[in-house]
Amino acid sequence: MADIITTSExxxxxxxxxxxxxxxxxxxxxxxxGIGLTPSVALAEDGSHKWVIxxxxxxxxxxxxxxxxxxxxxxxxxxxxxxxxxxxxALEFGPTDSVKFVCTLTGSATLHAQFNCQWQKVRS
Numbered sequence: 001m002a003d004i005i006t007t008s009e010x011x012x013x014x015x016x017x018x019x020x021x022x023x024x025x026x027x028x029x030x031x032x033x034g035i036g037l038t039p040s041v042a043l044a045e046d047g048s049h050k051w052v053i054x055x056x057x058x059x060x061x062x063x064x065x066x067x068x069x070x071x072x073x074x075x076x077x078x079x080x081x082x083x084x085x086x087x088x089x090a091l092e093f094g095p096t097d098s099v100k101f102v103c104t105l106t107g108s109a110t111l112h113a114q115f116n117c118q119w120q121k122v123r124s
Contacts, residue, residue, distance in 0.1 A: 021100055026119075029123050
């Protein structure tokens, strides 16, 4: 059975655009197999106060952008959202590599959530 781990980043309450990095920090090469967002505070859909979250590895898009103003993308306290992985997600990550979360705010909404990445080991 393959080794599978989850790593997380909780940036706290954010009220302006910010960037965070999430890696696995383990020996060997790992493939990113899933990305999720779990809100610690609810955020209603609102086109004038939205967050757009993009996940990249260098210039490669790892997951499609997540937009809190899009229908069905309200952030409900404790309810996770799985992001759609792009075709570039098959990249392998070493112990010091990470994916970049760029969270862009339009308006004045507060984002308080945890970013989760699931990794599968491909070789030592």
